[in-house]
Amino acid sequence: xxRLLLLLWSLGPMLWQLYSSLRPSEALSGVDAxxxxxxxxxxxxQGDPPFLTYLINSVVVGGSxxxxxxxxxxxxxYALSRLGRRQARSLTALVAAAAAFxxxxxxxxxxxxxRDWHLANQLMALSLPYAGLCLPLxxxxxxxxxxxxxMELEEAALIEGMGLWQRLRWILLPLMAPAIAxxxxxxxxxxxxxxxxxxxxxxxxELLTLAPAMAxxxxxxxxxxxxxxxxxxxxxxxxxLILLMLLFQRQIISxxxxxxIKG
Amino acid sequence: xxxxxxxxxxxxxxxxxxxxxxxDNHTLVDQLSLTVAAGEILAVLxxxxxxxxxxxxxIAGLDPVSSGDIRLGGRSITALPPxxxxxxxxxxxxxxxxxxxxxxxxxxGLELRGVDKAEIKRELDQVLTLMQLEGLRQRxxxxxxxxxxxxxxxxxALIRRPALFxxxxxxxxxxxxxxxxxxAELRTLLRSTGVPVVYxxxxxxxxxxxxxxxxVLREGRLQxxxxxxxxxxxxxxxxxxxxxxxxxxxxxxxxATQLGLRPELLELADAGSAVPAGWEALEGQxxxxxxxxxxxxxxxxxPGQATLKVLSREAPASETLQVRWRKSxxxxxxxxxxxxxxxxxxxxTV
Amino acid sequence: MxxxxxxxxxxxxxxxxxxFAAPLLHYLWLSTQAQTxxxxxxxxxxxxQQWLRLWNDGRFWQDTWQTLRFxxxxxxxxxxxxxxxxxxxxxxxxGRALLRTISLLPWALPTTVMxxxxxxxxxxxxxxxxxxxxxxxxxxxxxxSNPAITWMAAVGADTWKTTPFVALLLLAGLQTxxxxxxxxxxxxxATPWQALQRxxxxxxxxxxxxxxxxxxxxALGVFDLIQVLTGGGPAGSTESLALYAYLNAMRFLDxxxxxxxxxxxFAILLLLCSTAALxxxxxxxxxxxxx
Numbered sequence: 001x002x003r004l005l006l007l008l009w010s011l012g013p014m015l016w017q018l019y020s021s022l023r024p025s026e027a028l029s030g031v032d033a034x035x036x037x038x039x040x041x042x043x044x045x046q047g048d049p050p051f052l053t054y055l056i057n058s059v060v061v062g063g064s065x066x067x068x069x070x071x072x073x074x075x076x077x078y079a080l081s082r083l084g085r086r087q088a089r090s091l092t093a094l095v096a097a098a099a100a101f102x103x104x105x106x107x108x109x110x111x112x113x114x115r116d117w118h119l120a121n122q123l124m125a126l127s128l129p130y131a132g133l134c135l136p137l138x139x140x141x142x143x144x145x146x147x148x149x150x151m152e153l154e155e156a157a158l159i160e161g162m163g164l165w166q167r168l169r170w171i172l173l174p175l176m177a178p179a180i181a182x183x184x185x186x187x188x189x190x191x192x193x194x195x196x197x198x199x200x201x202x203x204x205x206e207l208l209t210l211a212p213a214m215a216x217x218x219x220x221x222x223x224x225x226x227x228x229x230x231x232x233x234x235x236x237x238x239x240x241l242i243l244l245m246l247l248f249q250r251q252i253i254s255x256x257x258x259x260x261i262k263g
Numbered sequence: 264x265x266x267x268x269x270x271x272x273x274x275x276x277x278x279x280x281x282x283x284x285x286x287d288n289h290t291l292v293d294q295l296s297l298t299v300a301a302g303e304i305l306a307v308l309x310x311x312x313x314x315x316x317x318x319x320x321x322i323a324g325l326d327p328v329s330s331g332d333i334r335l336g337g338r339s340i341t342a343l344p345p346x347x348x349x350x351x352x353x354x355x356x357x358x359x360x361x362x363x364x365x366x367x368x369x370x371x372g373l374e375l376r377g378v379d380k381a382e383i384k385r386e387l388d389q390v391l392t393l394m395q396l397e398g399l400r401q402r403x404x405x406x407x408x409x410x411x412x413x414x415x416x417x418x419x420a421l422i423r424r425p426a427l428f429x430x431x432x433x434x435x436x437x438x439x440x441x442x443x444x445x446x447a448e449l450r451t452l453l454r455s456t457g458v459p460v461v462y463x464x465x466x467x468x469x470x471x472x473x474x475x476x477x478x479v480l481r482e483g484r485l486q487x488x489x490x491x492x493x494x495x496x497x498x499x500x501x502x503x504x505x506x507x508x509x510x511x512x513x514x515x516x517x518x519a520t521q522l523g524l525r526p527e528l529l530e531l532a533d534a535g536s537a538v539p540a541g542w543e544a545l546e547g548q549x550x551x552x553x554x555x556x557x558x559x560x561x562x563x564x565x566p567g568q569a570t571l572k573v574l575s576r577e578a579p580a581s582e583t584l585q586v587r588w589r590k591s592x593x594x595x596x597x598x599x600x601x602x603x604x605x606x607x608x609x610x611x612t613v
Numbered sequence: 614m615x616x617x618x619x620x621x622x623x624x625x626x627x628x629x630x631x632x633f634a635a636p637l638l639h640y641l642w643l644s645t646q647a648q649t650x651x652x653x654x655x656x657x658x659x660x661x662q663q664w665l666r667l668w669n670d671g672r673f674w675q676d677t678w679q680t681l682r683f684x685x686x687x688x689x690x691x692x693x694x695x696x697x698x699x700x701x702x703x704x705x706x707x708g709r710a711l712l713r714t715i716s717l718l719p720w721a722l723p724t725t726v727m728x729x730x731x732x733x734x735x736x737x738x739x740x741x742x743x744x745x746x747x748x749x750x751x752x753x754x755x756x757x758s759n760p761a762i763t764w765m766a767a768v769g770a771d772t773w774k775t776t777p778f779v780a781l782l783l784l785a786g787l788q789t790x791x792x793x794x795x796x797x798x799x800x801x802x803a804t805p806w807q808a809l810q811r812x813x814x815x816x817x818x819x820x821x822x823x824x825x826x827x828x829x830x831x832a833l834g835v836f837d838l839i840q841v842l843t844g845g846g847p848a849g850s851t852e853s854l855a856l857y858a859y860l861n862a863m864r865f866l867d868x869x870x871x872x873x874x875x876x877x878x879f880a881i882l883l884l885l886c887s888t889a890a891l892x893x894x895x896x897x898x899x900x901x902x903x904x
Contacts, residue, residue, distance in 0.1 A: 002701050003712060010716045013773065016741050017730050076625035079618040098633050100827045102834025102882070104855045105875050108643075108862050109636030132632025135625055155325050156358035160372030160423070161346035164617070170371060174362045193723040195837040196855075200863065214725040215841050218732065227733045237726040245721050249714035252721075253781065 014238065020231035040232035049206045051236055054213040058192050059240075060123050061209050065130035065191040066184050069138050072131060073183065074176075077142035078168065092143065099136035106133075107196045114201050121204050129197050134187040141186070145179030146172070182251040185244070189252075192241060210237050274337050276300040277322070277427055277459040282331035284314075284321055284483075291317040293483035294331070299459040304450065306474030307463045308506070314483035315463045319429050322461060323352050335427055335459075351420035352429040355436065357412050359404040359419070366391075366400045369419050386422050393452075394418040409437050410445070417452070428453060428460040434469060446472045467507050471495075479503050498523075501601035504594060510560055510572045514596075515545070520604065523594035526574040531561060534583035544587035545571070552578055637879065643872035650866050663873040672849070672857065673874065677881065680853045683764060684832035687771040691828060692821065694772065695779030700813075702780065703787045713784075720777040728841035731770040732757070735842075760850035763843055767851050771838055775831075779824045786820030787813070822893055826886055833882045854878040 024037045044051040080088050110129050111120075119125035149172060157167045173180070195211040202208050208216065217226075217233055245252065277299040284292040292314045299305040307315040320326045322333055324345035333341045340348050360368050366387060373383045391397050394414045404412055413433060420428065433449075434442045450473050453460045464470050470477045471491040479486040479494065479502070487499040491507075498504035504512050504523050513529070515522040538544045547565030561573045563584050571586050595604040644663050646656035667673055702713050719727065734740045735756035743753040756766040790813065798808045836855040839845060845852035845860075855878060862871035 003706065006698060006701060006712070006716055009773070010719055010777070013727070013730055013734055014718070016734060020733060072625040072628060075621040079621035083618055095629070098629060100830040100886075101633060102831050102836075102855070104834045104836040104859075105879055105882075106632065106636045107859065108868065108871055108875060109639045110632070111862070112639070113631075128628075129632055132628045135629055135632075139625065150356060150358065152354045152356050152358040153360065155323075155345075156352070156354060156360075156419075157372075158325065158345045159323060159350060159352050160419075161376055162372065163346075166375050170375070171360055189721055193721075193725075195723070195725050195840075196859070211723045211725045211837070214723065214729050218725075218729050218841055227736065227739070230729050230733055234726050234730045238722050241721050241723075242718060245714055245718060249710065249717075253713055253717070 017231045017234045017238075020228060021235045023228065025226070025228045040228040041236070043229055044232050044236065051213075051233065053206055054208055054210045055236070055240065057123055057207060058210040061126050061130065061198075062188045062191045064124050065127040065134065066187045068127045068131040069134045069187045070180065070184060073135055073138035073142055074168075074173075074180070076135075077139045078146055078172070080139065080143045081146035092140070095136045095139050099140060101136075103133050103194070104196045107200050110197055111200045120201050121207055123202075123207055123209075126198065126201055126209075127191070129201075130187075130191045130194060133194075133197075134190050137190075138183045138187060141183045142176065142179055145176050149175055178251060178254065181248070182254060185248050185252050188244075189241070274298070274334070276303065276336075277461065278332075278334040279318075279322070280332040280334065282318070282321060282333060283329045284317055284326060285329045290483050292321060295480075295483070295485055296331075297478055297485065297488055299461060301459055302454060302457050303476065304453055304460040304462055304474045306470035306477045307461060307480060308465065308467060308470040308477050309480035310465060310506070312482075313480040315465075315480050316431055317483070318480070319352070319431050319461060319463050322427070323350050323429055324348050349423075349426040350429055351423045351425035351427070353413075353416045353420050353431065353433045355432040357404075357416035357433075357436075359412060359415055361404050364401050364403060365396060365407070365415050368404070368415060369422050372419075372423060390418045390422045393421070410441050413437060413445075417449075421452075421456070425456075426458055428456055428458055430460070430462045432464055433462075434464070434466070442469070449473065467509070471507070479506060498594065498603065500603050501596040504596070504603075510574060512594075513569070513571045515568055515571075516598065519598050521596045521598045523596055524571070524588055524592070526560065526572045528592045529571065529573040529575075529586050529588050531563075531573055531575060531579050532585040532587060533581055534585050536585050538585075538587055541590055542587050543590050543593070544585050546583065546585050547571070549579055549582045549584055554578070637876070640872040640876045640879075643869055644876055646869045648868040649870075654866065654868075656869065659869070663869050666870065667873050667877055672852075673854075673877065675849070676852050676854050676857045679764065679851060680833060680835065680855075680878075680881075683768060683771070683835060683851075683853065684829060686765075687768045687775070688825065688828045688832050690768065690772045691776050691779045692825060694776045695783055695824065696817075696821075698776060698780035699783035699787055700809075702784050713781075717777045717781060719774050720781075722774070724774065724837035725841045727774055728770065728838050731766075731773075732842055735766050757843060758847050760847055763847060764851050767839060767842055770842060771832070771835070774838075775828065779828060782824040782827075783817060783820055786817045790816050818897070822890075826889060829889060830882055830886055833878070833885065854881070 021040050022036045022038070024035060024039065080091060083091070106129075113129075114120040114125070119128070153171060153175075154167055157171045162170065192209075193211060194209075195215070198209045199212045199215065202212060205216075214233060214237055217230065279295055279297050282292055282295045283290065295314075295318060297305070307318060309315050317326065321328055324340070324343060328341055331341075332339050335348065335350075360371070363371065369390065370383050370387055373386070391400065394417060396411070396414055396418060399407065399411060399415075404415065407415065413436070416433065430453075434445065437445070446469065453462075453473075462470075462474060474491070476488060476490055477494055478488045481502050487494055487503045489497075494503055495507050498507070501514070501521065501523065505514075508525060510526050513524040513526060515524065532544075534546045545563075545565040545568065547563045547568075550562040550564045550570055552562065553560040558574055558576060559578045561575065561579050561584075563571045563573060563586050565571055565586065573586060596602065597604055643656065645658060645660060647659045647662070648654060648656040698716060702709065702716065706712065734742060737743050737755050737758065738747065738753050740756070742756075746753055755762060757763055794812050794816075795808055798812060803811065834855050835853045836859065839851055839853050839856050840859070843851045845856050854874065858871045858874035858878065861867045861874060
């Protein structure tokens with residue numbers, strides 16, 4: 001019973017969107033019209049720019065942010081886990097505070113940064129602030145995972161004559177694979193969903209990522225509110241994420257769980 | 264202590280000179296000097312926290328030395344990183360790489376050092392055969408038993424052809440039965456390497472059964488270095504006397520002196536028996552006895568003394584007993600400092 | 614060896630400083646400048662005037678109140694529901710893994726996407742809730758057009774999206790509680806309710822604190838949801854501090870004041886979070902002494 005309620009609570013709103021997206025516009029505004037239609041999806045996909053563009057943009061930003069974040073977070077987390085306890089503790093506390101910081105408060109300064117360095121309207125450049133904002137969480141997660149690897153394993157590798165890079169490449173990173181996967185997913189999720197910075201950095205329509213594109217669709221028409229198109233956009237915008245969640249449910253849940261326990 | 268060869272740079276073994284490690288205000292290893300000849304097995308013995316593992320880590324280069332020198336094959340290796348010391352180390356946890364097969368665990372180090380493929384294969388075959396691991400080549404560490412893991416760890420150390428072999432309690436994760444069986448095997452194997460071997464353990468049986476010589480450590484300081492027999496019969500102080508031997512040595516208070524009496528050198532008689540010349544005796548009540556099969560440990564509560572343990576073949580016949588010993592076999596210790604006092608001769612000479 | 618560790622951390626730390634520390638310092642400077650259309654969008658020093666303006670700005674205080682109201686309501690709802698969901702998800706049920714994933718879905722969706730969805734659900738009269746009410750012969754609820762109701766609609770949408778996150782954090786905490794504690798309690802005849810009170814809740818408190826602080830900070834910075842769901846309306850009744858700061862920069866092109874507002878929000882956030890943390894520490898110490 002409680003389970004059913006939870007399912008309904010979680011899925012209900014999404015199912016309503018799915019239902020709405022498949023109904024003709026008249027039916028949505030009270031007129032008694034039957035039948036189903038793919039018209040809303042056709043409109044979106046053939047729009048200018050086609051909805052797919054936003055999805056691709058989000059994938060590009062998500063991919064580059066994830067790569068950049070990991071490239072910075074892995075060495076940092078490694079060093080943090082090997083640093084003396086006293087220094088590591090205060091650094092970790094700062095990083096944890098940054099992880100909770102609401103990113104929206106930074107938008108103005110980051111906007112000026114984009115203007116000064118001519119980074120606005122460049123998709124890949126978004127990965128700079130995104131990586132910065134995701135670093136705290138990624139570092140905390142990876143640091144916990146590094147700390148879980150027994151020191152003796154690395155010492156054994158050290159005695160075997162492996163340098164730092166070799167130890168990372170052959171011993172530590174393979175053992176970190178699950179933690180790296182879950183951090184990557186969380187970073188991807190963040191950049192897929194991020195709104196205020198994308199909103200202020202990107203102004204050219206064909207460069208918009210999903211989140212600001214959705215908001216633009218919402219604000220596009222003052223008089224007729226195209227709820228069918230809204231719903232279709234909601235469905236299309238959620239589908240990749242739902243797929244990702246279902247595919248990698250274990251990594252996401254264990255990643256978050258680990259982070260919470262260690263953090 | 265063993266004869267110093269400190270100025271002989273041709274010395275093929277390992278030499279520690281005044282080695283110290285301090286962390287904050289804590290001294291983990293204190294002015295430790297000793298030598299281990301090539302082909303010799305030295306056991307470093309002591310209770311946990313005595314600095315034995317710290318010493319091993321210093322030799323391996325895993326921790327920085329505070330002062331002193333480590334020399335191997337006649338040259339100082341104190342400043343070298345672990346990779347360049349040509350040491351092999353078997354960890355207490357074995358530290359096998361869990362994501363790699365047995366074969367890769369052994370070969371990865373060689374591969375990364377650029378040893379050629381054919382050579383690696385040859386070495387691999389040889390070591391795997393020696394360690395009876397051929398059938399397990401493709402297994403992951405998680406799929407091995409404790410004894411097999413230990414063999415893989417040893418094999419990984421052997422395949423490097425190290426100039427020095429370090430072992431950190433390699434048997435402590437095995438059950439007692441297996442440990443007893445492996446001791447002789449391990450001894451032969453370690454001997455055959457022809458390099459100095461340092462074997463850290465807290466288990467006196469292991470140290471006595473395996474090592475040529477034993478170094479007893481306490482609070483980072485060397486207490487005594489010598490053969491198992493020397494340490495047992497002629498301990499330098501009360502700590503060494505108590506640490507070796509089971510059941511442990513009996514201590515009897517004698518004012519400023521303590522007498523150390525090995526349980527097997529005590530004899531039981533009926534209370535009130537005449538004490539022979541040259542002997543000494545205490546009388547007391549039978550507390551309980553432990554039957555070991557071939558021997559019996561009899562606990563006798565003597566008034567004003569701790570319970571004395573007597574190791575004998577026969578169980579005592581009565582409840583009130585006389586415990587006696589040859590005066591010449593008692594060890595004398597300073598009650599305060601625990602140092603061995605002169606005047607007690609070798610307890611085993613009659 | 615030590616310097617090599619710092620070298621490894623340097624790039625990440627540099628980016629962290631650039632993204633977190635530099636902006637706050639920049640705001641500190643910008644809040645003493647006038648940078649508007651009137652100054653040709655060039656900064657001109659004006660001392661503490663922006664701060665005086667903030668102090669006398671009724672809209673700032675109204676938004677502060679509205680943001681606090683939103684945060685208090687949604688965070689407490691989320692903690693409560695999150696605990697219930699976590700307890701439910703910790704039961705040994707069939708299909709638990711899938712249920713966990715499904716219940717986490719709302720959290721994974723972009724806020725703008727789901728805000729748009731909720732706008733349609735709250736639609737008057739065609740949203741599903743109002744349709745249901747009409748079908749039952751009841752009057753429609755003006756979710757998005759009545760200042761007394763709209764903020765609650767926003768709380769509802771936020772709770773829907775964020776409860777799963779809280780639940781997951783608490784679930785992580787629940788999983789650290791050893792099962793034998795419950796067995797021992799059951800042997801002593803404790804009811805499930807007593808076990809919850811005596812074992813679960815006390816052992817869960819660190820996780821509750823983490824979730825609380827994290828959610829409080831995020832809720833005080835609420836922006837995406839409000840902007841897309843209500844645009845701050847009706848009549849500014851749902852406008853949050855972050856939205857006000859955003860409007861100042863992007864619509865009124867008043868950058869100096871926007872920076873002042875952002876710092877003001879940050880100060881409020883810092884004050885509340887540190888108060889919560891200190892109160893927590895104080896109360897747990899008090900409890901420790903009582904015991």
